[in-house]
Amino acid sequence: DVIPGLRIPGSRSMPGEAAARTIVATETARVANEAEQVMTRTMPSVGLRYVLAADHPGADLCNPFAEEDRFGLGAGVYPPGECPMPPRHPNCKCSTERQDLDPAKVRSWLERKAAA
Secondary structure, three states: OOOOOOEOOOOOOOEHHHHHHHHHHHHHHHHHHHHHHHHHOOOOOEEEEEEOOOOOOOOOOOHHHHHOOOOOOOOOEEOOOOOOOOOOOOOOOOEEEEEEOOHHHHHHHHHHHHHO
């Protein structure tokens, strides 16, 4: 056991070791993705692409983030500071990756944002 006898309060389905592994995996992913977001905030020509994990189990709340074009930059592409951060749920292995942005599209997005 990772932590002998550990039980998450209120959880009947996730005993000790499984709960600990879920927490470690989820929080490790969170830190890695937060670091990526912080790095891109200082680079206006670089956005983030929301990437579904290779072993993604099927449609869930992560899919719209990776598939929709919310900012006119391409499917799953977000301007600096706008990308929703994985993990979105326990054991989420989705990630973000840097994406060079088309300067004309960034200008268009900034103009729409200023007008809103």
